[in-house]
Amino acid sequence: MIVIESISKSFDDKKVLSNISAQFLKGQTNLIIGRSGSGKTVLLKSIVGLHEVDEGQVFYDDRDFTSMKPKERKKLRQEMGMLFQGGALFDSLTVEENVRFPLDMFADQTTEEKKKRVDFCLDRVNIEKANHLFPSEISGGMQKRVAIARAIALSPKYLFCDEPNSGLDPETALVIDELIHEITVDLNMTTIINTHDMNSVMEIGDKILFISGGEMGWEGTKHEILKTDNQKLNEFVFANKQYRQIRDARIENKD
Amino acid sequence: MNFFYHTGRYFTLLYQVFSRPEKHRVYVRKLFREIESLGLNSIGIVVIISLFMGGIITLQVAYNLTNPLFPSYLIGLGNRDTLILEFSSTIMGLIMAGKIGSNITSEIGSMRVTEQIDSLQIMGVNPASYLILPKIVAVVFIFPFLFILSVFFGLIGGLIVGPAVGAVTAPDYINGIQYLFTPYYVTFSLIKTLFFGFLVASVPAYFGYYVKGGAFEVGAASTKAVVNTNILILVFDLILTQILFT
Numbered sequence: 001m002i003v004i005e006s007i008s009k010s011f012d013d014k015k016v017l018s019n020i021s022a023q024f025l026k027g028q029t030n031l032i033i034g035r036s037g038s039g040k041t042v043l044l045k046s047i048v049g050l051h052e053v054d055e056g057q058v059f060y061d062d063r064d065f066t067s068m069k070p071k072e073r074k075k076l077r078q079e080m081g082m083l084f085q086g087g088a089l090f091d092s093l094t095v096e097e098n099v100r101f102p103l104d105m106f107a108d109q110t111t112e113e114k115k116k117r118v119d120f121c122l123d124r125v126n127i128e129k130a131n132h133l134f135p136s137e138i139s140g141g142m143q144k145r146v147a148i149a150r151a152i153a154l155s156p157k158y159l160f161c162d163e164p165n166s167g168l169d170p171e172t173a174l175v176i177d178e179l180i181h182e183i184t185v186d187l188n189m190t191t192i193i194n195t196h197d198m199n200s201v202m203e204i205g206d207k208i209l210f211i212s213g214g215e216m217g218w219e220g221t222k223h224e225i226l227k228t229d230n231q232k233l234n235e236f237v238f239a240n241k242q243y244r245q246i247r248d249a250r251i252e253n254k255d
Numbered sequence: 256m257n258f259f260y261h262t263g264r265y266f267t268l269l270y271q272v273f274s275r276p277e278k279h280r281v282y283v284r285k286l287f288r289e290i291e292s293l294g295l296n297s298i299g300i301v302v303i304i305s306l307f308m309g310g311i312i313t314l315q316v317a318y319n320l321t322n323p324l325f326p327s328y329l330i331g332l333g334n335r336d337t338l339i340l341e342f343s344s345t346i347m348g349l350i351m352a353g354k355i356g357s358n359i360t361s362e363i364g365s366m367r368v369t370e371q372i373d374s375l376q377i378m379g380v381n382p383a384s385y386l387i388l389p390k391i392v393a394v395v396f397i398f399p400f401l402f403i404l405s406v407f408f409g410l411i412g413g414l415i416v417g418p419a420v421g422a423v424t425a426p427d428y429i430n431g432i433q434y435l436f437t438p439y440y441v442t443f444s445l446i447k448t449l450f451f452g453f454l455v456a457s458v459p460a461y462f463g464y465y466v467k468g469g470a471f472e473v474g475a476a477s478t479k480a481v482v483n484t485n486i487l488i489l490v491f492d493l494i495l496t497q498i499l500f501t
C-alpha cells in the first residue's frame with residue numbers, strides 16, 4: 001500500500017499540488033484522473049521521487065520515502081516499475097536488451113535465467129518475435145507493452161503508469177488497460193495509473209482519485225463516479241458524450 | 256552569476272558521475288561500446304583532416320621559407336612541431352568537440368526529453384554515472400591514440416604534398432621531421448589530450464543531462480555544448496602551456 005499525506009508542490013511561485021492525501025491499495029489499480037494540467041503527472045512524479053515534494057510525506061508500506069537517504073531510496077526503487085507516457089524504452093537497446101536491463105543491473109542470475117525471465121515477461125505482455133528489434137522498429141502499442149514487460153522484470157511491488165493510453169487507438173488502449181489490471185492482480189502489486197481516459201476509468205478503476213487544479217477533488221470507485229454530485233468531476237466525466245448518454249438514460253429511468 | 260550556477264551544477268554532476276557503479280560488468284560492456292562509437296568511429300575523420308592539414312602546413316612553411324639560407328629540411332621540422340604542439344592536440348580537440356561533443360549532448364539530451372533518464376532513475380540506477388562515466392573514460396582513453404594517429408598522418412600528408420609540389424624533397428623532409436626532435440613535446444601534448452578528452456566528454460554531457468523541453472532545446476544545448484567546450488579547450492591550452500613549459 002502507498003499512502004500520501006498532505007503533499008504540496010510548487011514550481012517557482014506556481015503552486016501545482018496543494019495538500020493532497022490519499023491511500024493507494026495493494027492488488028488494485030488506483031487511478032489518478034483529472035484534466036490536462038491539473039497536476040496528475042506532478043503528483044505521480046512526486047510519489048516516485050522524480051520531484052521532491054515541498055510538504056507532506058509518501059509512505060511505501062509504512063516506509064517513509066520522503067525522509068529516506070539516497071541509498072535507501074535507490075534500494076526501494078528496485079521494488080518499483082514505471083511505464084512512462086512515451087514508453088521511455090532505451091533507443092540503443094533491442095526489445096530483449098531493454099527488458100533484460102533491470103536484470104543485468106540488479107539481479108544475481110545466470111544468463112540462462114535472465115533469458116527465461118525476459119521471455120516470460122515478453123510472453124506475459126503478448127510480444128512475440130520482436131526480441132531483436134529496436135524500439136523504433138515496433139509500433140506504439142508494442143512499445144508500451146515492452147515497457148510494461150521491462151517494468152515487471154524485477155517483479156516489483158509497485159507499478160506506476162503515466163498516461164498509458166496516450167497515442168493509442170481505442171482497441172489497443174483497452175488491451176493495455178486489461179494487461180495492467182491483470183498484472184496488478186496476478187502479482188498483487190500496488191498500481192497507480194495517471195489517466196484522463198474515461199474508458200480506462202470505467203474498465204479498470206478499482207479506486208479513483210480526481211485531481212482538480214492541483215487539489216484533491218474527489219475519491220471513490222468506478223461504480224460511484226457516475227452517481228456523484230461533485231460538479232467539477234461531473235464536468236470532467238460527462239464531457240464524454242457516451243457517459244452523458246448513460247447519465248441521461250439513468251435520469252429518464254428514475255422519472 | 257550564471258557562470259557560478261553552471262560551474263556548481265557541473266561539479267555536482269561530476270560527483271554523481273564518479274560515484275560507485277551499480278554493476279561493474281554492465282559499465283565495462285558500455286565502455287567498450289563507447290570506445291567504438293565515440294573513438295573508433297572518429298578515426299576516419301582524424302585521418303582525413305590530419306592528411307590534409309599536414310599537407311597544408313608543409314606548403315605554408317615552404318612558401319614562407321623563401322630565404323635560400325634556410326635549409327629545406329626545416330619544412331619537415333616545422334610541420335612536425337606544429338602537428339605535435341598544437342594541431343594534433345588542440346585543433347583536433349576542437350574538431351572532436353564538434354563531432355563527439357554534439358553527439359554526446361544530443362544523445363543524452365534526447366534521453367532526457369523522452370524520459371529515458373527518469374526511467375533509469377526509477378529503476379534505481381544512477382543515470383549520471385551509467386550514461387556519462389563510460390563516455391568520459393572512453394574519450395580520455397581514446398584521445399591520446401587519436402593524437403598519435405593525427406601526428407602520423409599529418410606527417411604523411413606533408414610527405415605526399417611537399418615533394419609533389421616541389422616544395423621539398425622527400426629525403427630532406429624526412430630528415431627534417433627527425434631533426435632536433437624533443438620528446439617532451441609529445442609528453443606535453445599527450446597530457447593536454449587527457450584534459451581535452453575529459454572536457455570533450457564531460458561538458459557536452461552536462462549540457463545534455465540538464466536539457467529541458469524538446470527537440471529544439473536539444474539542438475540549442477548541442478550548440479551551446481560545442482561552443483563552451485571549444486572555449487574551455489582554448490583556456491586549458493593556454494593554462495597547460497604556461498604550466499608545462501615553465
